[in-house]
Amino acid sequence: MPFLNRNISFFLAALLMLSALVGCKTVTSSDTVDYKKSSGEVRGPNLSYPPDLITAQADRRYVVQDGTATMSEYVAATKKTAQLRASVMTGIPGMRIARDGERRWLVVEKPAAELYPQIKDFWQENGFLLTTDSPSTGIMETDWAENRPKVEQDWIRSALNSALDSISDTGERDRYKTRLEVVKPDETEVYITQKGAIEKCVSDSSGDCLYTIWTTRPTDPELEAVFLQRLMERLGMTQEMAKAQIASPAVVKTPKATLVQEGSAAHIDLGNSFDRAWRDVGLALDRSNFTVEDRDRSNGIYFVRYVNQKETTETKGFFSNLFSSKDDSALKAKKYRVIVKSTGDASCSVYVQDADGKPENTPAGFQLLTLLTDQLSR
Incomplete structure (x- = not known):
């Protein structure tokens, strides 16, 4: 029996090696x-x-x-x-x-x-x-x-x-x-x-x-x-x-996103009309670690959830921590509002607010704006 098992193992290994050559x-x-x-x-x-x-x-x-x-x-x-x-x-x-x-x-x-x-x-x-x-x-x-x-x-x-x-x-x-x-x-x-x-x-x-x-x-x-x-x-x-x-x-695209910081407050300036800025911000959110729960285009609001990857970096890795029930309170995603506001025919600004609609003038808010600026500039 051991001899037969060795032959079978050798045969399978040979077939696998041949298949790798395809x-x-x-x-x-x-x-x-x-x-x-x-x-x-x-x-x-x-x-x-x-x-x-x-x-x-x-x-x-x-x-x-x-x-x-x-x-x-x-x-x-x-x-x-x-x-x-x-x-x-x-x-x-x-x-x-x-x-x-x-x-x-x-x-x-x-x-x-x-x-x-x-x-x-x-x-x-x-x-x-x-x-x-x-x-x-x-x-x-x-x-x-x-x-x-x-x-x-x-x-x-x-x-x-x-x-x-x-x-x-x-x-x-x-x-x-x-x-x-x-x-x-x-x-x-x-x-x-x-x-x-x-x-x-x-x-x-x-x-x-x-x-x-x-x-x-x-x-x-x-x-x-x-x-x-x-x-x-x-x-x-x-x-x-x-x-x-x-x-x-591909259409040649020029950089159009600028992160502006004024004291503890910050926002993003976009050199686009509202329609284009709304679309670009939506894509930036989709590509980042945001989850869009709802949106109100007429008022320029994206209602989002965000999980900070730096808070979920134990040995199991990002995904296991994100969906683990070990400590749901620590891993719970926070809710924000991303505001797209028209400031002219070809200019808009983007702000981050907390879940209650108040300015998110915190390190977390600045981090979110930095992530969005990176995506909008690509």
Whole structure:
């Protein structure tokens, strides 16, 4: 028996070495981004992912509940709903990509209330569960998922497909936030922002890995572009037209955010009209560690929550501390108001207030303005 086990181990090792020689694409494109399982099924709760990547705000309508449904029933119901909606959906005219530097967003001539459920279906079809689903605010956010790029299937990969899925891991996770902004009654702007996490090894003095922690990694605008293109195709645009719009030349963007400090008070000056400043601040919040709970465009107010990463940096790492119940009072996110105020035809100022609408003239308020200035200047 030991001899047989050694032979099996040697055989599997040889096959794995051969499979590693198979070439893979390295350029980020629509066909190298795949968050689904190899079978293409919609994912249920991913128990193989560390619990520190599971948000506490999950909408339980999109998670399989014990005793209420089997995974096969869940998958069948999801596919049936998606097929039914796809069969009656017609292409949406008047779609276009707007761009400012590396920032892209989709403009659709359709009311947000009609567009929202189609975008929700889109994320589920791409292998995600929603952890935030708020039609009233036009905000949805996916859970953390691993990108498993599609590769050519040779006989080795086909034979070891299930084994490779279980033993290989990229050590990276992504989640996506979608925000719908109503510009006109029949026109909606759609923003998609990506957040990334990477698993890093914490080593001792000898260089041996003691344990791993999850930490943030830079935003990837190209991943955002991939899903904007896919969304355009899902809404009825041809692949060629969607690719052409995504690939349009970037508009040269000049720095326009300045942090101004006057005594204990501070604010950001923006050299833009209110409409553009409102959009840019919204994107800056999406890309930072803010959670937009609500917004009031007519008064220029974003109602946000913020978690200070410096307060959550123990050995477990940022994500485990953020979602741990060990000390909820210490890790509870604080609420703020981010105010966008027009000061002229082509100028605005941005302020931070506390939850009661009073000026946040504290080190925390200055830190938040510094983070926003950094994002607005990119």
